[in-house]
Amino acid sequence: MTADTLSLEDTMRRLGxxxxxxxxxxxxxxxxxKNRALTEAAREIRAQAAEIAAANAADVADxxxxxxxxxxxxxxxxxxxxxxxxxxxxxxxxxxPDPVGRSLARWxxxxxxxxxxxxxxxxxxxxxxxxxxxxxxxxxxxxLKSGNAAILRGGSESHRSVRAIHRALAVxxxxxxxxxxxxxxxxxxxxxxxxxxxxxxxxVDVIVxxxxxxxxxxxxxxxxxPVFKHLDGINHTYIHSGADAAMARAVTxxxxxxxxxVCGATETVLVDRAALGSHLPGVLDALIGAGCxxxxxxxxxALDPRVAPASDADWDTEYLxxxxxxxxxxxxxxAVAHIAAHGSxxxxxxxxxxAAAAEAFLNAVDSAIVxxxxxxxxxxxxxxxxxxxxxxxxxxxHARGPVGLEQLTSxxxxxxxxxxxxx
Amino acid sequence: MTADTLSLEDTMRRLGxxxxxxxxxxxxxxxxxKNRALTEAAREIRAQAAEIAAANAADVADxxxxxxxxxxxxxxxxxxxxxxxxxxxxxxxxxxPDPVGRSLARWxxxxxxxxxxxxxxxxxxxxxxxxxxxxxxxxxxxxLKSGNAAILRGGSESHRSVRAIHRALAVxxxxxxxxxxxxxxxxxxxxxxxxxxxxxxxxVDVIVxxxxxxxxxxxxxxxxxPVFKHLDGINHTYIHSGADAAMARAVTxxxxxxxxxVCGATETVLVDRAALGSHLPGVLDALIGAGCxxxxxxxxxALDPRVAPASDADWDTEYLxxxxxxxxxxxxxxAVAHIAAHGSxxxxxxxxxxAAAAEAFLNAVDSAIVxxxxxxxxxxxxxxxxxxxxxxxxxxxHARGPVGLEQLTSxxxxxxxxxxxxx
Numbered sequence: 001m002t003a004d005t006l007s008l009e010d011t012m013r014r015l016g017x018x019x020x021x022x023x024x025x026x027x028x029x030x031x032x033x034k035n036r037a038l039t040e041a042a043r044e045i046r047a048q049a050a051e052i053a054a055a056n057a058a059d060v061a062d063x064x065x066x067x068x069x070x071x072x073x074x075x076x077x078x079x080x081x082x083x084x085x086x087x088x089x090x091x092x093x094x095x096x097p098d099p100v101g102r103s104l105a106r107w108x109x110x111x112x113x114x115x116x117x118x119x120x121x122x123x124x125x126x127x128x129x130x131x132x133x134x135x136x137x138x139x140x141x142x143x144l145k146s147g148n149a150a151i152l153r154g155g156s157e158s159h160r161s162v163r164a165i166h167r168a169l170a171v172x173x174x175x176x177x178x179x180x181x182x183x184x185x186x187x188x189x190x191x192x193x194x195x196x197x198x199x200x201x202x203x204v205d206v207i208v209x210x211x212x213x214x215x216x217x218x219x220x221x222x223x224x225x226p227v228f229k230h231l232d233g234i235n236h237t238y239i240h241s242g243a244d245a246a247m248a249r250a251v252t253x254x255x256x257x258x259x260x261x262v263c264g265a266t267e268t269v270l271v272d273r274a275a276l277g278s279h280l281p282g283v284l285d286a287l288i289g290a291g292c293x294x295x296x297x298x299x300x301x302a303l304d305p306r307v308a309p310a311s312d313a314d315w316d317t318e319y320l321x322x323x324x325x326x327x328x329x330x331x332x333x334x335a336v337a338h339i340a341a342h343g344s345x346x347x348x349x350x351x352x353x354x355a356a357a358a359e360a361f362l363n364a365v366d367s368a369i370v371x372x373x374x375x376x377x378x379x380x381x382x383x384x385x386x387x388x389x390x391x392x393x394x395x396x397x398h399a400r401g402p403v404g405l406e407q408l409t410s411x412x413x414x415x416x417x418x419x420x421x422x423x
Numbered sequence: 424m425t426a427d428t429l430s431l432e433d434t435m436r437r438l439g440x441x442x443x444x445x446x447x448x449x450x451x452x453x454x455x456x457k458n459r460a461l462t463e464a465a466r467e468i469r470a471q472a473a474e475i476a477a478a479n480a481a482d483v484a485d486x487x488x489x490x491x492x493x494x495x496x497x498x499x500x501x502x503x504x505x506x507x508x509x510x511x512x513x514x515x516x517x518x519x520p521d522p523v524g525r526s527l528a529r530w531x532x533x534x535x536x537x538x539x540x541x542x543x544x545x546x547x548x549x550x551x552x553x554x555x556x557x558x559x560x561x562x563x564x565x566x567l568k569s570g571n572a573a574i575l576r577g578g579s580e581s582h583r584s585v586r587a588i589h590r591a592l593a594v595x596x597x598x599x600x601x602x603x604x605x606x607x608x609x610x611x612x613x614x615x616x617x618x619x620x621x622x623x624x625x626x627v628d629v630i631v632x633x634x635x636x637x638x639x640x641x642x643x644x645x646x647x648x649p650v651f652k653h654l655d656g657i658n659h660t661y662i663h664s665g666a667d668a669a670m671a672r673a674v675t676x677x678x679x680x681x682x683x684x685v686c687g688a689t690e691t692v693l694v695d696r697a698a699l700g701s702h703l704p705g706v707l708d709a710l711i712g713a714g715c716x717x718x719x720x721x722x723x724x725a726l727d728p729r730v731a732p733a734s735d736a737d738w739d740t741e742y743l744x745x746x747x748x749x750x751x752x753x754x755x756x757x758a759v760a761h762i763a764a765h766g767s768x769x770x771x772x773x774x775x776x777x778a779a780a781a782e783a784f785l786n787a788v789d790s791a792i793v794x795x796x797x798x799x800x801x802x803x804x805x806x807x808x809x810x811x812x813x814x815x816x817x818x819x820x821h822a823r824g825p826v827g828l829e830q831l832t833s834x835x836x837x838x839x840x841x842x843x844x845x846x
């Protein structure tokens with residue numbers, strides 16, 4: 001039976017078994033081999049830049065013919081700068097410390113047993129992504145460096161681009177003497193392949209969905225495999241009465257407007273009633289001056305006629321756009337309660353000069369990232385010093401917040417004895 | 424509408440919402456309050472010992488009338504010693520360090536941001552268990568101490584016992600001023616309640632199944648919530664040619680026969696061909712002398728006529744009984760390959776005096792716990808110094824191996840700045 005005549009189910013199961021075998025070998029691979037694979041892959045991406053661009057041009061032409069919109073088309077497009085960024089990204093991951101084999105804890109027991117917790121790879125990671133083909137290189141590199149085998153599944157509109165990128169990665173992997181199945185791309189655009197992948201809990205250990213809400217919800221619903229979930233980022237910046245007014249203005253403007261489409265962008269500003277007159281006008285001037293539409297409650301609107309009325313739905317909306325909702329609160333407790341009721345446990349910030357209020361906010365707000373006197377746009381693995389991230393987890397299981405190399409590992413216990421038996 | 428007229432679905436959803444509210448309060452509860460709840464609950468369990476015993480007697484009588492078997496009946500029965508053990512267990516958990524609020528890591532960024540990773544509770548934990556009613560106290564205590572709200576669901580045959588234990592826990596929780604919903608028991612024996620619980624991913628963060636393979640497989644299949652899985656313990660003790668013969672004998676005997684029904688028990692012994700004549704006779708004498716039935720391959724049988732033939736299925740069987748399979752291998756590589764092919768990634772050991780072989784085995788065997796010169800029966804949170812465990816995870820996501828208080832936490836990032844904005 002040739003590959004062509006295998007059923008999709010068989011094709012996927014075989015892919016899983018090959019990934020599992022590759023993962024077993026990768027778990028033992030020396031750091032130097034993994035780094036060599038990454039730097040050779042970077043070299044190959046640069047060498048194959050014309051071929052990758054041509055494959056991408058064919059994908060873009062198809063998408064254009066289908067009437068695909070501007071933003072999606074932009075995400076799909078790989079220009080020379082983006083191809084170089086992929087290569088540089090591979091080199092950056094090669095330069096990061098190897099997360100495998102780290103000794104996470106070690107202690108001795110009264111009976112003399114020496115117990116050590118050591119980081120090991122998770123195993124096989126399924127990456128399901130949408131239009132950005134560069135995710136193949138970025139996510140594949142993080143998996144490889146953390147000793148995990150990867151199964152890549154890009155959007156059907158980017159399949160030629162993903163295949164071209166995958167070919168370059170494979171050259172690097174082979175050059176380093178690592179198993180070629182370390183990074184596999186699902187060889188079909190059949191949508192049913194994703195459904196099968198999500199049931200392969202005998203060979204796949206974790207699923208990473210990278211894309212819009214629809215994709216993540218489908219994956220969460222169907223998967224029998226643990227998922228690094230990334231849901232909404234309904235983030236708040238809370239201007240406490242003890243805030244420095246200039247800092248409140250600068251931090252809030254950055255949190256909302258630096259980039260409005262990222263998950264760390266602030267969507268709602270809360271302001272202490274006591275700071276309405278002193279702090280908010282400057283903040284509103286800055287936001288509106290930068291082109292942001294402001295929707296506020298009655299107290300905020302009374303302050304500035306440019307503010308439109310906010311509806312109840314505004315407090316629960318992730319705009320991902322140059323829109324912000326603004327609400328007056330009585331103080332810290334009401335701010336915390338509003339965030340608990342309307343936030344998404346992603347990233348929230350307080351601006352304050354009051355150290356006690358800062359610590360109270362850090363403790364009381366149950367979000368992956370809670371900041372004091374800093375922009376919510378710092379919600380990013382690179383900004384945290386992790387070098388790169390495969391995403392930000394809004395779940396609480398295994399990893400929360402930026403998912404970098406360390407978060408792509410599990411652990412095992414090494415127990416060293418001298419003949420101990422249990423009484 | 425009274426509770427009686429609520430549909431099961433409504434009842435369960437309300438239970439989940441109450442648990443979520445309790446979890447928010449518990450996350451902020453001081454260590455002293457949690458400890459007080461546990462010690463007061465211990466006091467109440469002792470004070471209510473007669474009532475708990477009476478409730479249990481009614482459960483036991485029902486089960487007996489239904490013709491329930493000896494082992495299950497034993498697990499169901501709470502005698503005075505087991506009731507006292509529950510009380511002492513609550514006090515032991517009170518004495519453990521609080522895992523919430525631990526600073527797990529802290530670093531500064533070049534821009535001056537101070538980033539701290541701090542342990543927080545997971546949230547709401549659903550505990551689904553079978554016949555042992557004492558799990559209600561043991562698991563409830565671990566959840567409470569780690570700041571998590573618990574929803575308990577015992578087997579229908581133990582519902583009176585669980586209700587009585589839950590009443591005592593509630594008295595302790597109330598005495599400490601903590602939310603009464605911190606530990607709830609599902610108020611119905613309707614089996615459909617479990618199915619509903621497993622879909623409540625808006626209010627429940629983690630599911631812990633405690634029971635047989637059937638329960639764990641059902642939970643894994645149906646759950647939309649992350650599960651602490653505990654599958655088979657097909658564990659190996661490998662006698663390397665460099666082993667001390669007396670140590671091999673003592674460690675193997677203990678690993679197999681100390682208790683045969685625990686998940687850390689050894690099920691297969693692998694022996695280097697070079698050690699067959701020197702090491703195996705003493706091991707076989709010890710095992711057979713202790714009442715263990717031995718099944719071996721041809722080489723092992725040639726050595727001792729008391730050894731029965733092993734079938735292919737034996738290498739994949741978790742006996743949980745006084746039966747062991749024994750196989751000769753060429754050396755470390757074949758032992759590791761056998762464990763990879765037939766083991767369950769739970770707990771495996773090597774006996775050897777060769778330090779290089781020991782480290783090679785520790786690195787190459789992909790199990791939650793890998794031991795050198797020690798009994799596999801040490802696979803236990805208490806033996807690891809964790810104080811108590813809610814189970815042993817054979818999954819790789821979030822926690823692997825014994826799940827104690829620390830493994831019942833997630834984390835968040837506290838980021839302290841001085842007005843930083845992101846370029």
